Amino acid sequence: MRPAGPIDVHHHAYPPALTAALRDLGVTELAPGVPLPDWKPDDSLRLLDRAGLAAAVLSAPLPDAAFARRSGPLVRAVNEGTAGLAEDRPGRFGALACLPLDDPDGTLLEIGFALDVLGMDGVVLPASLPDGRTLADLSLVPVFDELDRRGAVALVHPNPSVACRCAGPSVPPSLVDFALDTTRAVAGLVFGGTLRRCPRVRLIVAHAGGAVPYLARRFALAGTWVLAGDVHATPEAVDAALHGLYYDTAQSESPGVLECLREVTDDSHILTGTDFPFMTDEVILAAGFRSPGPDGAAGLFPRLAR
Structure with missing residues (x-):
């Protein structure tokens, strides 16, 4: 029987066919370290049951090597596979679509195919592109406009091959650079005006938004000095933009982080995330991942809430 718990919005699916395809591209790691x-659907179902989670929304962020050649066929295969996992296990799995952001026209076609034909629940977006540009890049304006037209859900996840190495060679990028990748993306979307232009896109930002909760006050002050006169940088505009985002708790469930998040948004926008299978059962169970209030994910993923 399905548990009556929250929905895990940050949960990854890398079935054997996908890992084999990545190995054919020379990929042995999604990121350094x-x-x-070695993932199977039953592993996720076991974790959901043990943790008292109702369902998981599956996503498979791809490393840059997947986009070194024409990425359309691989992305299509990933989306068909992820959608199939959700179809086979209704009520337990949702599915987010990968997009070939290296090909803006192909991305628009894939959004339509994934959401209209495959019936997927939204998309997953890398926080940065292979050359380091963020989601605020002008080439992605049509992508966000289409997501806004659809009122789509999008999970902003660090690029597994994030180009920034801010912390130096001795620090694995997943420790610091992943969080900064998301932070840079959110800052660009706020100050570049994307969030104001596209209010119907429902963005979930991974890992509690990286450093966004800690920097929220600094962001809100931008219009008083470095961005004086910018309509996107007034304290009211910044606060509204950050409040409207959804934040998952993957690797970020500590009381201090949650306290920061509550200064930025309300409990309905703080969502459960596990980062399975990269976080083990033991880590997840010890952390006790839970949305702190009514599960806001139910409104984002209605077929999993029924």
């Missing part, structure tokens, strides 16, 4: 997982 993060090997390709």
Whole structure:
């Protein structure tokens, strides 16, 4: 029987066919120190039951090597596979679509195919592109406009191959650079005006938004000095933009982080995330991942809430 718990919005699916395709591209790690997982759907179902989670929304962020050649066929295969997992286990799995952001026209076609034909629940977006540009890049304006037209859900996840190495060679990028990748993306979307232009896109930002909760006050002050006169940088505009985002708790469930988040948004926008299978059962169970209030994910993923 399905548990009556919250929905896990940050949960990854890398079935054997996908890991084999990545190995054919020379990929053995999704990121330095993060090997390709040995994942099976039953592993996720076991975790959901043990943790008292109702369902998981599956996503498979791809490393840059997947986009070194024409990425459309691989992305299509990933989306068909992820959608199939959700179809086979209704009520337990949702599915987010990968997009070939290296091909803006192909991305628009894939959004339509994934949401209209495959019936997927939204998309997953890398926080940055292979050359380091963020989601605020002008080439992605049509992508966000289409997501806004659809009122789509999008999970902003660090690029597994994040180009920034801010913390230096001795620090694995997953420890610091992943969080900064998301932070840079959110800052660009706020101050570049994307969030104001596209209010119907429902963005979930991974890992509690990286450093966003801690920097929220600094962001809100931008219009008083470095961005004086910018309509997107007034304290009211910044506060509204950050409040409207959804934040998952993957690797970020500590009381201090949650306290920061509550200064930025309300409990309905703080969502459960596990980062399975990269976080183990033991880590997840010890952390006790839970949305702190009514599960806001139910409104984002209605077929999993029924």
